[in-house]
Each structure stands twice: as structure tokens, then as C-alpha cells.
Amino acid sequence: MKYQVVLQHSEEDCGAACLATVSKHYGRVFALNRTREAVGTGYRGTTLLGLSRGAEALGFNTRIAKATSEFIDSLDQAPLPAIIHWKGYHWVILYGKKGKNFVIADPAIGVRYLTYSELMEGWSNGVILLLIPDETRFYQQAEDKIAGFGRYVARVWPYRLLIIQAIAINFAIGLLSLTSPFMMQLLTDDVLVRGDTQLLTTVAIGVMIMNLIKSVIGLVQSHLIGHFGQRLQFGLILEYGRKLLHLPLSYFEGRRSGEVVSRIADVDDINQLVNQIVLGLPSEFFVALVSLGFMLFYSWQLSIACILAFVIVTIVNLFFFPALRRKTRKHIVLGTENQGFLVETFRGVQVLKTTSASPQAWQEYQRNYGRLANLSWGMMKLELYSSTITGVLSHLTTITLLWVGSYFVINHTLSIGQLLAFNGMSGNFLGFLSSVIGLADEFIAAQIVIQRLTEVIDATPEDENDFKKPWAKILGNADIICNQLNFHHSGRIDLLQDFSLTIPGGKVVALIGKSGCGKSTLAKLIAGLYSVQSGNIQYSFYNQQDLSLECLRQQVVLVPQEAHFWSRSIIDNFNFSYPNISFEEIVRACQITGAHEFISQLPDKYQTVLGEYGANLSGGQKQRLAIARAIVTDPPILILDESTGALDPVSEAEVLERLLSHRQSKTTIMISHRPKVIQRADWIVLLEQGRLKIQGTPEELRQIKGEHLDFIDEFIPSNNGFNSSLVVHN
Incomplete structure (x- = not known):
């Protein structure tokens, strides 16, 4: 029986790889x-619930169980393969028993054979997910065509004229290199032996x-290859960037930023390999083939010896490939994780310093890069052993050819010039072998890199049919109707279940509730940043799914609590989001939020360059600026997700007074825990564990007893028996 195994791309992919297996x-x-999208893999991996849901979505019937000793004794009666929880942090496939050993497929390593004690040591919690394919649903699933290296080689077709020119030049250089052995033969047999000075x-x-x-042809060749490589690399990077920007928010929330960014550097590896395969390999193969023909003409015995050496060197290198492939995969994955750790460290440097976590960060830094260094050394040793053995065999082959060839010269079967010419031809032939072996090493790394790039390029975009959808003007007084919404984050329990709500248009609406009750999630659903599993959201009579994303994003604007800014001037930050706005509109928006006051005190005013993520602004200044950027186009629907939380109460009241006065007859949704903010709402909606608990005007809700009163009215704690004294400083 052949045991299938799909290897993971990174550590968190183990669950998805198991389901694919x-x-x-x-x-x-x-x-x-x-499978990763189906099970909801995040940067922490995959949950058991996510695996079960994902398997059901792909057509399996699943059952979560706890294995006992009786279950293990009767494995032959269980529906295997099954997915088991390994060492508390990993997922592997249990295939069953073969002889005295148990067979598992580890997506990080491959197929393994374990003893009973080894199995129980790794599978200590006994958690198992049994999967049986549904005869109808599973086999109706469309299969995926796993795109490999061929998809990138196919990208060279638009440059076919350039490629033909480069290959023709390569052939010309190859033919010129073939003349060197003949020149050596001519020089030896006809010049030196005969003494012909002319x-x-x-x-x-x-x-x-x-x-x-x-040399001249080589210069032209280098120019063509460089030009081809640059255009190919540019096209790959553009495709990657375009795909990346069209992925949903959930994709980025489930991955480290360093992991996503690191894959851009992978384009170089693919580009170099495509160059060699498309341009270099055909001409080298041609030269090797012609050289072999001349070698057979000179001496078939020496040619067979050369071919035999070719086969031996190939077998030796094939012996090293599996180990090199495993180490290369681990090296790429670990390098990506280390880059992600560095990005997180730099972004959280303030927390790092304020929590005295620098020693722990330094230890993790040493540990991560120590593992990477050890892995690099392991790869270097494999390559060193491989190249040393190959070099020794190549030298032995050359010596053997000269040794045996010398007997042929002594016996007058070959001339000295023919022997030297044969030696030169064998160099071309064995040189092709060295190129192929070097290419195989690069191909191992490129395969892994291609898998990582393909994960992004083939990921499901936010909306595949977005370009077909129309633009519609959403009115400021349009009701927002949420009808029977169901939503859960990938791999987690349902957050919204059959949720229905009508938010009155043209009003100030406050969403309140305890942390984690679904307020921010509902806001992101309304803004189109998340997609519901089922149900519908309407803006008056427009269905959300009928509108293009550009239409939605420009008219339903969400301001998060953590505002983001690019490292460029203030005015450029506005123009980056809205290229067609005027400077007057920018200033007017900043005046409404109070940002104009602190901008006017900056040395370069609106031309002040912001630090990375707006690092040279205070939290309140960033929030003022973020709200100004959101209202500069006067959107009909504005959502403030605790977007004034960094402001002091006085400044917050001033900003909200001007903002809500400016947005009369338009819908403004505020998420806040501050009573002073909530009291400004015309309509209040209380959520509790993803469900609508109560809604109404502030006056109506004050007449009803309940937890909502803690959000609406100020809570003044007692002094616990202490006498209070008020001191006023003049």
C-alpha cells in the first residue's frame, strides 16, 4: 500500500496538509x-473544530472521538486514515498498523513507522478526528489542478522572440566552444608533431x-539574458502584488506580516531557475549531445566509460536529494518565521521596553537564529559532501580517460591530438552533468518557493466577480438591514447566529456591549471587510453582494481604533486614499476633527512627514487625523470603532460635537464604552454574545432595567467609607 502524504508549507499548515492527505x-x-481556507488556518494553526468544519465542507462525514486502548487494539475496524493530535501542538495522519509498527504520515517530515510506545508518547491526549467521505458530496467536489513550476515557465511565452535570439546566441557560443578540442587536435598532430610553423x-x-x-557574442548574450530576467521578475512581482491586494482581510489576520512580505524575495529564486532552464539548458544539452557524438566517433570504449561515470555521479547526487529537500524546506520555513518575529518585535518595540521583555526577546532571537544557523550548516555539509564526491569522481574519470586513452595512443588506436580532443569533448559532456546537478539543487529550493508563492496567487480573492458588479449611490438616510446573518471566524465557534437588525438611516447609532460580544465584527460585516457565511445585508434596497467593493468601501467607511498611516506627508496620506480630493477639502475635514490645530503648529504643517505607522504623533492626534481622512469625502455611512478612545473627555466632546453636527442626515455608527459618547446617540443597540439583546432610544432604554444602563449612565463608585475632600487649585 502506498501511503499518501502532503507536506506542509509552514508550521501552522499541518492541519490543512492532513486534510489534503x-x-x-x-x-x-x-x-x-x-484546505487551508476550508479549515480556517491562522497564524496559530488549526483548531479541531476548524478541521471538522473544513472536512464537512469538502464532503466528509466527521466524528470527533477520544481513543482508548480498546480502540487502538481494534484499529483494523476503524475508518482510517484519520487525523490525530500529536504532542499537543501538531496534527498527523494515522494510517493504521503494519506488522508490529504503526504508520503515521507527518506533514512536516513524511511517512513514519512507530512502535506502540512511540505512538502513545506522541498521541498522549488520544484526540482523533474520524473522516468518512460522503459518497455524493465528496466525489462531487471539483479537484484542483496543482500548478507547479510549469506555470512559471509558461510565463516566458510573451518573450519568445527574445528567447529565440538568446538561445540562438547560446548555440553559437556552444558551437564555438566545440572548435577548441579540434584546434587542440590540429595543434598537436599537425603543428607540433610535424613542426609546421606556418x-x-x-x-x-x-x-x-x-x-x-x-566574447562579443557573450556580451550580447548577457545583455539579452539580463533584459529577459528583469522583465520576467517584474511581471512576477506585479502579479504577486496584485493578487495580494485583492485578498480578504481575514487572510492577513491569519498570517504574520513578515511571512507575507518574505515571499516577494522568493521571486528571485524562481526567476534565476527559469532563466537557466529556458536559456541555458537547451544549448548546453545540444553541446553535450554533439560532444557525445564526436566522442563515439573517436572511441566508443572511452565514451562508454564516460557515460558510466555520468550514471555513477548522478546516482550519488540522487542519494543526497531527499535529505537536502527536507532541510531546504525547513530552512525556508524557519527563515520566514524569523523574519515574522523581527517584524513583530520592531512593531512592538514600545511594549518590549515598557514590559522589560528585552532579555526574553534576545533569548528567542538567539534561539531562532541558532536553529537557522544549525540548519544552514546541515545544508552546507550535505552540499559539501555531494560536491566533494562529485569532484573526486570527476577527477578520477578524467585521469582514467587519460590513462586508458594513453594505451590507445601507444597502440596507435588514437593520436595524441585525438586523445586531447576527446578529453575536451568529455569536459563538455560532464560539464552538462554538473549544470544539471546544480540545476537540481536549485530546483529543490524553487519547488518549495513556488508552493509558497502559489498559496498567495491561488488564494480566493475578496470577490472574484467584483469587476462585473455595478456602482450605486447609497443615500445618507438609507436603513442598514441585517437579515439572518450567520458568521464565525475560521476555526472558531459561531459569533453571530441568525442575527437580524435594522439600523435606522440618517441617525447616530451606538453599538454597545461587553468586549467580545461581536460589535467590531458586525461593523466589519457592514463595511464589507468580512463576508457572512449566510444571510444578507442591505443598504436601503441595495444588497451588499450586488455592489462592487470599490462602491462599498468609498461609501461605507470604517475608522478602527488603531489608525494606520504611511511614512509620507500628511497631505500625501490623504491623497493616497483619495487621489481626487482638493486641499480645501482636506483642511475642512481636519478643522472638523480638530486636527488642523496641531497640524498648524508643526514646522512643515501639512507637508510634515509622518513616521512609520504615524510614530511621531500622539494617540489622540492619530485618531483626529484618521477621522478627518474618513470624512473628507463625506461618506453616507461612517463607522467609528472606538475611534475617539485616545482623546481626553473634553477633546472627545468637542470633536463629536462638530463631527455629528457636520454629519446631520447621514448615518454614523459609534462603538464605544464611554457613557458620554453613547448618550449622543439617537438610537442604541445592545449586543450580547453575538445576539441582539435590546435596542431603542436613550430615553426608552432608561425606562427599562438591565445591564444596558451601565453603558448609558455614568457610574460613580462609592468612597468605601473614606471621607472625600475636594481641593481646588487656583
Whole structure:
């Protein structure tokens, strides 16, 4: 029996890889990216609930169980393969028992054979997910075509004219290199042996001319290859960037930023390999083939010896490839994780310093890069052993050819010139072997890199049919109607269940509730940043799914609590989001939020360059600026998700007074825990654990007893028996 295994791309992919493995076992090929989306893999991995839901979505019937000793004794009666929880942090496939050993497929390593004690040591909690393919649902699932290296080679077709020119030049250089052995034969047999000085002059001039021509052609070749490589790399980077910007918010929330960014550097590896395969390999193969033909002409015995050496060197290198592939995969994954750790560290440097976490960060830094260094050294040793053995065999081959060839010369089967020419031809032939072996090493790394890039390029975009959808003007007094919404974050329990709510248009609406009750999630659903699993959201009579994302994002604007700014001037930050706005509109928006006051005190005013993430602004200043950016186009629906929380109460009251006065007859949704903010609302909605608890005007809700009163009215704690004294300083 052949045990299937789909290897993970990164540590958190183990659950998705396990599901892809089980699917492959039952005859369905699903891309890892598809299973990852199905199970809801995040940067912390995959939950058991996510695995079960994802498997159900792909057509399996699932059951979560707890394995006992009786279950293990009767494994042959269980529906295997199944997914088991390994060492408390990993998912692997249990295939069953073979002989005295148990067979598991580890997505991080491959197929492993374990003893009973080893199995129980790793599977200590006994958690198992049993999967049985539904005869109808599973086999109706469309299979994925796993795109490999061929998709990137196919990208060279638009540059076919350039490629033909480069390959033709490569062939010309190859043919010129073939003349060197003949020149050596001519120089030895006809010049040195006969002492023909006139022919010597002719040969010397001919060699100089050929080398000059070869150098000129080589210059043209380098120019063409460089031009081709630059255009190919540029196209790949643009495609990656375009796909990345069209991915949903949930994609980025489930991954480290360093992991996403690091994949741009992977383009270089693919680009270099495509260059070598498309441009270099055909000409080298042609030269090797022609050289082999001449070698057979000179001496079939020596040619067979050369081919035998070719086979031996190939077998030796194939022996090292599996270990090198495993280490290369680990090296790329670990390098990505280290880069993600550095990005997180730099972004959280303030917390790092205020919590005295620098020693712990330094220890983790040392540990991570120590592992990476050890892995790099392991790869270097494998490559060193491989290259050393290959070099020794190549030298032995050359010595053997000269040794045996010398006997042929002594026996007058070959001339000295023919032997030297054969040696040169064998160099071309074995040189092709070295190129192929080097290419194989690069191909191992490129395969892993391609899988990582493909994960982004083939990921499901926010809306595949967005370009077909229309633009519609949403009115400021349009009611927002949420009808039977169901939503859960990937791999988690349902957050909204059959949720229905009508938010009155043209009003100031406050969403209140305890932390984690679903307020921010509902806001992101209304803004189109999340997609509901089922249900519908309407803006008056427009369905959210009928509108293009651009239409939605420009008219339903969400201001998060943590405002983000680019490292450029204040005015450029506005123009980056809204290129067509005027400077007057920017100033007017800043005056409403009070940002104009502190901007006017800056040395460069609106041309002041902000630090990374707006680091040179206070929290309150960033929030003023973020609200100003949101209202500069006067959107009909504005959502403030605790967007004034960093302001002091006086400043917050002033900003809200001007803002809400400016936005009369338009919908403003505020998420806040501050009574002073909530009291400004015309309509209040209380959520509790993803459900609508109560709604109404502030006056109506004050007449009803309940927890909502803690949000609406100020709570003044007692002095616990202490006498209070008020001191006023003049």
C-alpha cells in the first residue's frame, strides 16, 4: 500500500496538509491553499473544530472521538486514515498498523513507522478526528489542478522572440566552444608533431579571432539574458502584488506580516531557475549531445566509460536529494518565521521596553537564529559532501580517460591530438552533468518557493466577480438591514447566529456591549471587510453582494481604533486614499476633527512627514487625523470603532460635537464604552454574545432595567467609607 502524504508549507499548515492527505488517499486532489481556507488556518494553526468544519465542507462525514486502548487494539475496524493530535501542538495522519509498527504520515517530515510506545508518547491526549467521505458530496467536489513550476515557465511565452535570439546566441557560443578540442587536435598532430610553423601562425590567429567573436557574442548574450530576467521578475512581482491586494482581510489576520512580505524575495529564486532552464539548458544539452557524438566517433570504449561515470555521479547526487529537500524546506520555513518575529518585535518595540521583555526577546532571537544557523550548516555539509564526491569522481574519470586513452595512443588506436580532443569533448559532456546537478539543487529550493508563492496567487480573492458588479449611490438616510446573518471566524465557534437588525438611516447609532460580544465584527460585516457565511445585508434596497467593493468601501467607511498611516506627508496620506480630493477639502475635514490645530503648529504643517505607522504623533492626534481622512469625502455611512478612545473627555466632546453636527442626515455608527459618547446617540443597540439583546432610544432604554444602563449612565463608585475632600487649585 502506498501511503499518501502532503507536506506542509509552514508550521501552522499541518492541519490543512492532513486534510489534503486524507482527501488524496480517497482519490481527490485538493490544493493546500483550498484546505487551508476550508479549515480556517491562522497564524496559530488549526483548531479541531476548524478541521471538522473544513472536512464537512469538502464532503466528509466527521466524528470527533477520544481513543482508548480498546480502540487502538481494534484499529483494523476503524475508518482510517484519520487525523490525530500529536504532542499537543501538531496534527498527523494515522494510517493504521503494519506488522508490529504503526504508520503515521507527518506533514512536516513524511511517512513514519512507530512502535506502540512511540505512538502513545506522541498521541498522549488520544484526540482523533474520524473522516468518512460522503459518497455524493465528496466525489462531487471539483479537484484542483496543482500548478507547479510549469506555470512559471509558461510565463516566458510573451518573450519568445527574445528567447529565440538568446538561445540562438547560446548555440553559437556552444558551437564555438566545440572548435577548441579540434584546434587542440590540429595543434598537436599537425603543428607540433610535424613542426609546421606556418600552420601554427594560422591556428593561433584563428583561435584569437574565435575568442574575440565569442566574447562579443557573450556580451550580447548577457545583455539579452539580463533584459529577459528583469522583465520576467517584474511581471512576477506585479502579479504577486496584485493578487495580494485583492485578498480578504481575514487572510492577513491569519498570517504574520513578515511571512507575507518574505515571499516577494522568493521571486528571485524562481526567476534565476527559469532563466537557466529556458536559456541555458537547451544549448548546453545540444553541446553535450554533439560532444557525445564526436566522442563515439573517436572511441566508443572511452565514451562508454564516460557515460558510466555520468550514471555513477548522478546516482550519488540522487542519494543526497531527499535529505537536502527536507532541510531546504525547513530552512525556508524557519527563515520566514524569523523574519515574522523581527517584524513583530520592531512593531512592538514600545511594549518590549515598557514590559522589560528585552532579555526574553534576545533569548528567542538567539534561539531562532541558532536553529537557522544549525540548519544552514546541515545544508552546507550535505552540499559539501555531494560536491566533494562529485569532484573526486570527476577527477578520477578524467585521469582514467587519460590513462586508458594513453594505451590507445601507444597502440596507435588514437593520436595524441585525438586523445586531447576527446578529453575536451568529455569536459563538455560532464560539464552538462554538473549544470544539471546544480540545476537540481536549485530546483529543490524553487519547488518549495513556488508552493509558497502559489498559496498567495491561488488564494480566493475578496470577490472574484467584483469587476462585473455595478456602482450605486447609497443615500445618507438609507436603513442598514441585517437579515439572518450567520458568521464565525475560521476555526472558531459561531459569533453571530441568525442575527437580524435594522439600523435606522440618517441617525447616530451606538453599538454597545461587553468586549467580545461581536460589535467590531458586525461593523466589519457592514463595511464589507468580512463576508457572512449566510444571510444578507442591505443598504436601503441595495444588497451588499450586488455592489462592487470599490462602491462599498468609498461609501461605507470604517475608522478602527488603531489608525494606520504611511511614512509620507500628511497631505500625501490623504491623497493616497483619495487621489481626487482638493486641499480645501482636506483642511475642512481636519478643522472638523480638530486636527488642523496641531497640524498648524508643526514646522512643515501639512507637508510634515509622518513616521512609520504615524510614530511621531500622539494617540489622540492619530485618531483626529484618521477621522478627518474618513470624512473628507463625506461618506453616507461612517463607522467609528472606538475611534475617539485616545482623546481626553473634553477633546472627545468637542470633536463629536462638530463631527455629528457636520454629519446631520447621514448615518454614523459609534462603538464605544464611554457613557458620554453613547448618550449622543439617537438610537442604541445592545449586543450580547453575538445576539441582539435590546435596542431603542436613550430615553426608552432608561425606562427599562438591565445591564444596558451601565453603558448609558455614568457610574460613580462609592468612597468605601473614606471621607472625600475636594481641593481646588487656583
